[in-house]
Amino acid sequence: MRLLIVEDFATLRDELARGLTENGYAVDSTGDGKEAWWYLTSNTYDLVILDLMLPGMSGLQIIYDLRKLKKEVPILVLTAMDAVDDRVRGLDLGADDYLTKPFAVTELLARVRSLIRRGHDRRRPVLEIADLRIDTIGHIVRRGQEEVVLTPREYSLLEFLAMRVGQVVTRVELWEHLYAFESEATSNVLDAHVARLRRKISPPGTMQLIHTRRGVGYLLTEQQEAE
Amino acid sequence: MMQSLRMRITLGTIASTAIVVSLSALCVWFAGRAVFTRTIDGKLIDRAVIWQERGIAVSSHLSHWRDVQAPDLPPSSFMAQILDDQRREIDHSPSMPPGESFLQILDRGTPPGQVIAMRLHDGRPYLCIWVKTFSRAPVALGSPGQPPPSAPAAGSQPLIALIAYDMSSFDNELTRLGWLLIGLWVAAVLLSAVISLWLCRAVLSPVRRLSQTIKDIDPSNLTARVATDDVPVEMMEVLQRLNDLFTRVEMAIQREKTTIANIAHELRNPIAGLRTTLEFALARQCDAGAKQTQERCLVMVIQMQSMVGNLLTLARLEAGQETWLPEEVDVVHLLHATWELHAGRAAERGLAISWAGAGAALITSSREQVRVIASNLLDNAVSYALGGSCITVSVMRLDGQLRLTMANPTDGTLRDASLVFRPFWRGDQARLVGTHCGLGLALVERIVRCLHGTIAAALDSHGLFTITLTLPTHAPMAVPRPLVPSGPQRPATAGQDAPAATTVVSGSVERPILSEPASSAAAR
Numbered sequence: 001m002r003l004l005i006v007e008d009f010a011t012l013r014d015e016l017a018r019g020l021t022e023n024g025y026a027v028d029s030t031g032d033g034k035e036a037w038w039y040l041t042s043n044t045y046d047l048v049i050l051d052l053m054l055p056g057m058s059g060l061q062i063i064y065d066l067r068k069l070k071k072e073v074p075i076l077v078l079t080a081m082d083a084v085d086d087r088v089r090g091l092d093l094g095a096d097d098y099l100t101k102p103f104a105v106t107e108l109l110a111r112v113r114s115l116i117r118r119g120h121d122r123r124r125p126v127l128e129i130a131d132l133r134i135d136t137i138g139h140i141v142r143r144g145q146e147e148v149v150l151t152p153r154e155y156s157l158l159e160f161l162a163m164r165v166g167q168v169v170t171r172v173e174l175w176e177h178l179y180a181f182e183s184e185a186t187s188n189v190l191d192a193h194v195a196r197l198r199r200k201i202s203p204p205g206t207m208q209l210i211h212t213r214r215g216v217g218y219l220l221t222e223q224q225e226a227e
Numbered sequence: 228m229m230q231s232l233r234m235r236i237t238l239g240t241i242a243s244t245a246i247v248v249s250l251s252a253l254c255v256w257f258a259g260r261a262v263f264t265r266t267i268d269g270k271l272i273d274r275a276v277i278w279q280e281r282g283i284a285v286s287s288h289l290s291h292w293r294d295v296q297a298p299d300l301p302p303s304s305f306m307a308q309i310l311d312d313q314r315r316e317i318d319h320s321p322s323m324p325p326g327e328s329f330l331q332i333l334d335r336g337t338p339p340g341q342v343i344a345m346r347l348h349d350g351r352p353y354l355c356i357w358v359k360t361f362s363r364a365p366v367a368l369g370s371p372g373q374p375p376p377s378a379p380a381a382g383s384q385p386l387i388a389l390i391a392y393d394m395s396s397f398d399n400e401l402t403r404l405g406w407l408l409i410g411l412w413v414a415a416v417l418l419s420a421v422i423s424l425w426l427c428r429a430v431l432s433p434v435r436r437l438s439q440t441i442k443d444i445d446p447s448n449l450t451a452r453v454a455t456d457d458v459p460v461e462m463m464e465v466l467q468r469l470n471d472l473f474t475r476v477e478m479a480i481q482r483e484k485t486t487i488a489n490i491a492h493e494l495r496n497p498i499a500g501l502r503t504t505l506e507f508a509l510a511r512q513c514d515a516g517a518k519q520t521q522e523r524c525l526v527m528v529i530q531m532q533s534m535v536g537n538l539l540t541l542a543r544l545e546a547g548q549e550t551w552l553p554e555e556v557d558v559v560h561l562l563h564a565t566w567e568l569h570a571g572r573a574a575e576r577g578l579a580i581s582w583a584g585a586g587a588a589l590i591t592s593s594r595e596q597v598r599v600i601a602s603n604l605l606d607n608a609v610s611y612a613l614g615g616s617c618i619t620v621s622v623m624r625l626d627g628q629l630r631l632t633m634a635n636p637t638d639g640t641l642r643d644a645s646l647v648f649r650p651f652w653r654g655d656q657a658r659l660v661g662t663h664c665g666l667g668l669a670l671v672e673r674i675v676r677c678l679h680g681t682i683a684a685a686l687d688s689h690g691l692f693t694i695t696l697t698l699p700t701h702a703p704m705a706v707p708r709p710l711v712p713s714g715p716q717r718p719a720t721a722g723q724d725a726p727a728a729t730t731v732v733s734g735s736v737e738r739p740i741l742s743e744p745a746s747s748a749a750a751r
Contacts, residue, residue, distance in 0.1 A: 012500035019507035080495035083543070084551075101499035102532045105506035 001046040001116050001156055002177045005029040006036040006062070007078065008054050012101075016049065016108075023109060024139065024152035024159075026180040033057025040066060044176040045073050046116050046160075052079040052090065060093055067094035074115040078103070113137065120163035127162040130222035132201060132209055134162050143201055153178070154197045161210065161220035170217035194218060232434065233427045237420065244419035245412070252408035260401055267354055267392050268342045275340060275358040278388045282363035283309055304396060306353070310387040317386065322393075324348075329355050329389040344394070352394040360388045433459050437466070449477035484542050491539035498535060501528045537666035540599075541650060544673040551593035558588045558597060558629060558698075559622050565601040569609045577615040578608075578635075584622040590629050590700045596674045597698070603667040604694060608635045613690070627700050628680075634693040637686070644686035647694075648672040671696075 003020060007013040008031040017029040028043070030036050033056035040048065040062070052059035063075055074096045079086070082100040090098055096118070097111050113136055117123065127134040133142045139155050141148040150158065160177050161169055174190060198210045211219045308329050309318040316328070327347055332355045337343050342356045362384040437453065444451040452470045455463060505525040509518060559582075566573075566580060573580065590597075608618045612635035621632040646652050650669040668684075675682040680698040687693070 009496040009500060012496060012503055015500060015504045015507060019503065019510075022507070022511070080492055080499070082539075101495045102502045102528075103499065105503055105510075108503075 001160060002026040002028070002044070002180065003047045003049060003112070004036065004039050004043075004045045005049045006033070006039075006054065006059065007031060007049070007051045009051075019105065020112070021180075022152070024156045025112075026156070026178050028180050031055070033059070033062060037062055037065070040071070040073070041069075044173070046119055046177060047112055048073055048075045049078050049112070050075055050095070052077060052081055052086070060090060063090065063093045063095050072119075074119040076111055076115055078108075110137075117163075122163060127159070127165070129162060129165055129209060129220060130207060132162075134159060141201065143203075143206065148200050150197070150200060153193055154200065157193055157197055158201065158220075161218060164220070166219075166221050168213050168217050168219045172217075174217065233431055236427050236431075237423045240423035240426075241416060241420050244423075245416050248412045248415040252412055256401070256405055256408055259404055263397055263400070264354075267394070267397070271342055271354055271356045271390055271392055272340065274390050275356045275388065278360045278390070279340075279358040282361040282383060283386055283388060284363050304393040306391040306393060308389040308391075310389065312385045312387065314387065323391075329357070329391055332357050332389060333387070345391075347393075352398060353391045354394060355389065355391040357387060357389045360386045362386055433457070433462060437462065441469075449473065449480060484545055488539055488542040491535045491542065494531075494535045498528060498532050502532065534666060537670050541666065541670055541673060544670075544677055551596060553591045553701075554594045556590055556592050556594045556597050558590060558601075558631065559585060560587065561594070561598055562601050562605070562620060562622070562631075565598065565605055568602070569605050573609045573618075576609065576612070578612055579617040581617050581619045582621075583619065585624060588622045588624060588629050590698055592678055592698060596678060600671050600674055600696070603671045604631075604633050607667055608633055611635070611637060611641075611692075613638050624700065628697045629700055630695065630697050632693060632695045634691055637690045637692045639690040641686055641690075641692060644684040644692060647684050648682070668694075 001024075003025050005013055005016050005020070005027060007016065007029070010031060013029050013031055017027045020027045028039055028045075030039060031054070033054035035056070036050070036054070037057055039045075050059045050062060054062075059077065059079070063077075066073065066075070075094065077090045077095045077098045078101065079090075079098075080101045087098045096115055099108060099111060113125065117125065117136065125136045127136065131144045135141070136159060139150075139152075141150055141155065141158065156178055157174065160174065171190060174194075178190070178193075194210065194212075198208070202208045202210070207222070207224065209220055209222060211221065213219055303322055305320065306323040306327075306329075307320040308316060308323060310330075311317055314330060314333065324347060329345075331345065332343060335343070337357070339358045340356065342354050344352060345355050346352050437458070440453050444453075452473055453466050455466050455470070458466055502525065505521050505528060509521050509525065513521075563582075605618075612618055616636040618633065618635045621630075621634075623630045623632075641647075647668045648671075649665070651665040652669075672682050675696050675698065678698055680696055682694065682696040685693045685695070
């Protein structure tokens with residue numbers, strides 16, 4: 001999942017980016033409102049973590065303009081302004097959630113997961129495809145009774161495909177949602193990740209869940225089809 | 228009584244009027260008396276001189292008295308007595324009372340030609356003068372060609388003429404004048420009282436209006452100013468100074484609150500950075516020592532976060548910026564729920580809790596604020612109650628109010644219970660073992676005040692610390708700022724009033740969206 005962190009306090013921004021990356025998210029970050037607007041209009045994100053008091057362009061202005069452009073990306077407002085009026089203002093303009101600084105990281109992560117699920121029209125924290133079970137809270141994947149050990153990148157890939165279960169996900173979409181803007185990964189890396197993931201979740205003798213659509217992308221489904 | 232400006236002016240005016248009128252009346256009375264007396268004196272002396280120079284034509288018939296008496300003196304008041312040189316009476320005027328004699332003037336040794344005041348036997352006052360004269364033949368006064376003799380003729384007899392004037396009518400006139408002056412005095416005093424009262428009312432009405440205006444100013448409302456419309460110029464400068472003073476006080480307090488709020492607000496970012504760094508670091512693989520250090524740092528950061536949060540809330544409460552909407556709150560249920568959060572720590576200290584009073588206590592108030600109150604009170608009790616003792620919580624309803632009492636035994640180190648509501652005040656025990664910064668109960672006190680309740684702390688001789696607070700069952704709510712639709716704007720910083728126009732809403736009612744963690748740093 002790809003996130004954008006917009007926070008002008010550099011220490012917090014860097015720590016958030018680092019921590020969220022370690023939790024398997026592809027993270028872009030900026031401290032400037034105008035730069036954030038450029039990121040948002042040039043890329044696709046699963047979630048935006050947005051401060052309100054920003055140089056260049058205020059967080060509220062960004063929310064307002066995003067919603068005006070019909071962009072439905074979930075927005076988590078992360079701000080030191082905790083007054084009821086501030087919260088109401090942010091939420092009424094189109095923010096999806098509001099977290100006041102300072103915050104507990106566990107709460108932030110829970111809200112991030114929740115908002116990402118909601119962004120993909122999922123409510124339950126556990127995604128199930130056939131006998132594949134993905135616990136989005138603990139990042140635990142099981143195939144039948146067996147736990148599947150995945151790298152953060154592989155988990156993100158699987159989670160994104162699972163969020164779009166039954167739908168073909170293009171390589172571009174995967175690229176956009178799994179890699180940060182400054183990532184130097186090539187398309188071969190993506191293919192390699194998919195191949196490794198496929199091997200891990202569908203060992204020999206089990207039903208193949210990830211299917212390739214040549215020239216288009218990948219599909220996670222429990223329906224068997226001829227490759 | 229004399230503290231009243233109106234009474235001072237009224238009494239002052241009446242007193243000064245009375246003094247002035249009294250002095251004037253006395254002057255008039257004495258002046259009138261002096262003028263009249265001098266006039267009578269002059270007439271008596273004139274008559275005496277005439278008789279002394281011209282002599283007296285003594286007749287057996289006293290009808291001539293009509294001719295000789297002073298024409299400008301009332302006949303009934305003019306009296307005369309003629310004596311020979313042996314002081315035997317020869318004649319007297321008909322106006323002289325029978326048996327009366329003016330001889331006493333001679334007995335007193337009064338020199339001739341000098342007017343003295345004496346009294347008749349019946350007590351009437353009179354003025355008397357005597358002269359030596361002589362007898363002459365009767366001459367018709369004013370007869371042409373026969374001027375009266377200017378010196379005694381041969382054979383004329385030396386005489387003594389005693390001339391007197393009855394002053395009783397004059398005294399009556401003076402008495403009447405006196406009464407008239409007294410009447411005028413009373414009338415003047417009454418009139419001055421009425422006029423001064425009316426004047427006071429008219430003159431002091433701006434002062435009264437000003438006094439009422441100042442009295443109507445809510446001491447907690449520092450934005451109030453005294454209107455300077457229709458104020459007399461004499462008071463204008465005072466009012467302007469007063470308003471300037473209000474402005475300076477308001478600015479000073481606002482500056483202090485803004486500074487506190489801004490500091491608290493600005494501290495949130497670094498605290499958030501610290502906490503995030505530590506929490507992410509704790510999730511990473513590292514050695515046990517580093518992890519322990521990180522955990523300790525995290526505890527301190529969370530304490531700092533709590534302090535900053537409480538400081539900010541305090542500043543907002545003081546500035547009247549905390550708003551809420553009324554909700555139905557079951558205080559007893561909320562207390563029980565809050566206790567669940569503290570029960571573990573209470574058990575560690577061997578504390579028990581005893582509940583008394585109502586099974587349910589519904590009030591219309593701010594759920595969030597009541598929760599903060601309950602959390603801080605219980606946290607405080609659990610932190611500082613004597614180990615192994617029992618915390619007693621009692622909730623009662625009486626006269627439209629809810630009374631919550633929380634009592635716990637202490638170790639006796641607390642000396643003055645009233646200090647516990649001071650921000651940053653901590654008792655010795657709290658300094659030694661506590662992690663609180665002394666803001667929790669200060670916060671509770673401000674919240675209770677904002678909810679129109681009362682709070683008091685007491686410590687009895689056995690070391691039982693009791694906090695009693697009352698909350699109205701229907702608290703008048705802090706009025707939220709009006710919500711008007713508007714585009715997004717840069718928000719106001721903490722401590723500044725966000726302009727109403729920057730508040731955005733789309734036809735919804737303002738409500739708290741997210742609950743903050745309890746500000747629960749309470750300390751004694």
